[in-house]
Every structure is written in C-alpha cells, then in structure tokens.
Amino acid sequence: MTVLVTGAAGFIGFSTCLRLLASGKQVIGIDNLNSYYDPALKNARLAQLEAFPNFTIRKIDIAVDDLLTVFTAFEQRSITEILHFAAQAGVRHSVMMPFAFVDANVRGQVAILELAQRLPALRHIVYASSSSVYGRNAALPFRETDRVDQPGSFYAVSKRAAELTAECYHHLHQLPLTGLRFFTVYGPWGRPDMAYYLFAKAITEGRPVTLYEGASLGRDFTFIDDAVDAICAVMDLPPSDQVRILNIGSNVPEPVARLISLLENFLGRKADIQMTPRPSADVEYTWASLEQIQQLIDWQPATSLETGLEQFSRWFLSYQHS
Numbered sequence: 001m002t003v004l005v006t007g008a009a010g011f012i013g014f015s016t017c018l019r020l021l022a023s024g025k026q027v028i029g030i031d032n033l034n035s036y037y038d039p040a041l042k043n044a045r046l047a048q049l050e051a052f053p054n055f056t057i058r059k060i061d062i063a064v065d066d067l068l069t070v071f072t073a074f075e076q077r078s079i080t081e082i083l084h085f086a087a088q089a090g091v092r093h094s095v096m097m098p099f100a101f102v103d104a105n106v107r108g109q110v111a112i113l114e115l116a117q118r119l120p121a122l123r124h125i126v127y128a129s130s131s132s133v134y135g136r137n138a139a140l141p142f143r144e145t146d147r148v149d150q151p152g153s154f155y156a157v158s159k160r161a162a163e164l165t166a167e168c169y170h171h172l173h174q175l176p177l178t179g180l181r182f183f184t185v186y187g188p189w190g191r192p193d194m195a196y197y198l199f200a201k202a203i204t205e206g207r208p209v210t211l212y213e214g215a216s217l218g219r220d221f222t223f224i225d226d227a228v229d230a231i232c233a234v235m236d237l238p239p240s241d242q243v244r245i246l247n248i249g250s251n252v253p254e255p256v257a258r259l260i261s262l263l264e265n266f267l268g269r270k271a272d273i274q275m276t277p278r279p280s281a282d283v284e285y286t287w288a289s290l291e292q293i294q295q296l297i298d299w300q301p302a303t304s305l306e307t308g309l310e311q312f313s314r315w316f317l318s319y320q321h322s
C-alpha cells in the first residue's frame, strides 16, 4: 500500500508527506523542483522527507515525462492512493505566464489521470483545486454548488479545467476522485510567493508592505495542520459513485489588515503600509462554506489565525537565520 504524492517538495505536498510518513505509510513523491520560487526551500523540505526510509522521490516533470515508465511494475501494483498537488500556482503569475499553467495544471492533470486508470490497486485520487475557481462569485460563503464560470484569473481557469477533466475521467473510466478547493493555506515551511510570507519578509527587512485597496474585506485563511488533517481523512474515504469537490477553509474570513498587525506583533517590528489599487486578477473576498466536508468527516479547523501566524513567524525567523 503506497501513496503517490505529486508536488512532494511543495508546501502542502511536503506537509502531507510528513504526516503520512510519520504514520508509517509508504510514500513515493514526485516533484520537478522548478524555480518558480527558491528551490533551496524545496530542497530543504525534501531533505526532511528523505530522512524517512519509507520515502522515495522521483524528480520528474508530470507535464513532460512519460509517467508509466517512471514506476516499476511492482510500484504500479502497490499504489493505492494518489494525492495530486503538483501545479503551477500564483494568481498574478498566471496573468504573465499562462502557458506554464496550461502545462502543469491542465496537461499535468491529464497525465496523472492517464496514469491513474492503469494502476490496478488504486482506490482514490485526491487532487488540489482552489478557492480561486469561485472567481467573481458574489454569493457568500462560497459553496461547492455555486456557479464557477466567472474566473478572475487564468490560474482559476486552469484549476476549473482540472476539475472538469476529473469529472470527464470519472465518467469515462469510473475513477474515484475528490477535488479539494483550498482557501489560502499558510504556516511553517509555507510558500514565499504568498501574501502572508511576502508581508513577513517586507516587515523584517524594513521594506514597505503593499496592501490592496479593498483588502480590508476578508480572506479565509487555513492553517496547514488543519488542511493536512482534512486531506488525510478524505483520502481514506473514496467516493463510491461520484466526483466529489470539497472546500478546505476555515469558514472565518479575516481582514488582511489584521493579518498584518498579527505579523507585526510576532515579528516584533512595525509595518510600513502602502496602499495600492487591487490588481484585477485578485478576488476581493474569500469565505468557505464547510457544510459539504463536515457531512463527510468530523473536521473542524482548530487553529486560529493568531496561533497559526505565531507558529509561522517562529519558523520564518529561524529559517531566515539558518
């Protein structure tokens, strides 16, 4: 029984692998360690995973390499779950580099599902989608049944395309699939391109913090440990005859200004805040309804923004000085 985790050197993939490995599961990771953000951080995460004897990594590109030739016949027979997190992320990056999103997120999704239908022991594929698919949806909180045909960025388009691809592969090949719409996942070993990380870096380096006008609305932040709890619980519950889509959020939208003031507190420095117009790719508000996931599993995000940012800040300061 082996779990295949794509994007294993990434933030969510790494954090999930740690949990699976600590519980004794056999894990094969995939990552191409690309340089969208500093590969040193990806390598530092990977080094921790490689300390486990039950972990192996394949440094390959899911959008380019032939995945069937990557695994031995024994490995192909032993994979029971796929957690597919590898992707090109970054809402604003997708405005500049849309083809990177077609490759990693659309072609990559097809490649994983082509592999999946050839794995004889496979029980469940869980893949990462995003709250960004809700785009310019105005109904709050965001529900999985809401319309998702008004994307605000090409990143959102690529994630919605991945969801539709999953729906199609389930219809054609009866694959058991669950898509997780993550809402701003943050925490130790997090992603340096995300706002909370950029704010922390600017605050500690004494540079201005750019805050978008209207950003005082709200954003649903999910602490990484809460997200991993949900991923692991959902992984063990493949749907019997449907493609599931579930929000993974906190259901507590927070003003971005509060995020900054908590960071100031935990990093011990005041932020030099500069207001700027919000880029059109950024959505104004995110807020996850958790009704669907809570009908499936007994899960309540346990970490407040305050506790989560304290843990992040402690890690951030030690990583910056390492």
Ligand SMILES: NC(=O)c1ccc[n+]([C@@H]2O[C@H](COP(=O)([O-])OP(=O)(O)OC[C@H]3O[C@@H](n4cnc5c(N)ncnc54)[C@H](O)[C@@H]3O)[C@@H](O)[C@H]2O)c1
Pocket (backbone or CB within 6 Å): 006, 007, 008, 009, 010, 011, 012, 013, 030, 031, 032, 033, 034, 042, 060, 061, 062, 063, 084, 085, 086, 087, 088, 089, 103, 104, 108, 128, 129, 130, 131, 181, 182, 183, 184, 185, 186, 191
């Ligand atoms: N972190 C969040 O707040 C958030 C929110 C919504 C959705 N998501 C989704 O969750 C998933 C994980 O996000 P993350 O925050 O860990 O991002 P991440 O960028 O840290 O991790 C993604 C990993 O995938 C790898 N990768 C990218 N393209 C690849 C390819 N073609 N072949 C092999 N590996 C490749 C990258 O090197 C990286 O290590 C992504 O699908 C992302 O879109 C994340």
